[in-house]
Amino acid sequence: MSGMKMWAIYDLEDASASRDEAADTFYSLCNIDSNLCQLPKGLAVEVVVLYVGDMLFMPPGKFHKVYMLLMTFAVGGHLLSYLTMHLSEWSCFLDQLHGSLFTNQEHQDTLLVLHRMVVAIPRLSHCKLYHHTMVALCTMVLNPGQYMPQCTSEDDDLPHRPGKGGKKAKGRKAVKTSKNNLDSKCCINQANEIANCVLQVLKLDSAGAVSVLDDQPYNEVGDEVELGGALAQFQAY
Structure with a gap:
């Protein structure tokens, strides 16, 4: 609606990983005590920037982080399929x-x-x-x-x-x-x-x-x- 949002969207490089393996990989990404200086092994990231009028569809199970560099107002919703x-x-x-x-x-x-x-x-x-x-x-x-x-x-x-x-x-x-x-x-x-x-x-x-x-x-x-x-x-x- 106003401002801008930066989305960092993460994917596993190994699409055949079990859910326990995937959980452990993403846990290493989210653990703030690990003081990461680079992306954990096995992960890839894409940065998407949304401006006024843009929309992003985020599938379930998709790990992401959001950054707002400006005062921003956005609306969203969710669905199950x-x-x-x-x-x-x-x-x-x-x-x-x-x-x-x-x-x-x-x-x-x-x-x-x-x-x-x-x-x-x-x-x-x-x-x-x-x-x-x-x-x-x-x-x-x-x-x-x-x-x-x-x-x-x-x-x-x-x-x-x-x-x-x-x-x-x-x-x-x-x-x-x-x-x-x-x-x-x-x-x-x-x-x-x-x-x-x-x-x-x-x-x-x-x-x-x-x-x-x-x-x-x-x-x-x-x-x-x-x-x-x-x-x-x-x-x-």
Whole structure:
């Protein structure tokens, strides 16, 4: 709207890195105690300058820093997509793990939107769905406590519940469930049923779903999946 913003956008040089490897690389970038004099090994950076009238689309899971050299006013928003759920899951996972270093943002309605995205899956015959993105979406809905941002208070009115899974999930405290949930119990239950059914169609249990996310390249969508009539029972909801 006014002023200018400089965005430093980082990418991994090794696109096949696992999400643990990627997390460690970016952690070295964000750790202010490391006193970096040059870019950590394995990372590349691009600088984008936005002026009045410019817009930047930032995919999920894209590490970036922002500099403002002038008094600046800007507006922005965010969205969730079935095609990038694997990156959104990874971002939320890191937010819970290292949120004090990685972000100053909190999107309070994320879980609410994820529930509705799962409830809509039985009607997505016109959309292409992919293995890793579906696993990521279902895992976030079934284990929301694993993805609660560090900046979230236990007293916030968020429909989080403690969850399990993930190699680094040990030691996380349980999260209280607020009485004033933003999501209806009916929608939550329906989303959980559909998410479990999707994982069954993909022949995965909770441990297998975690392995898919942990052991595959963090930005890999996986093969296209056909859920067929397995979810027909949920189309009337």
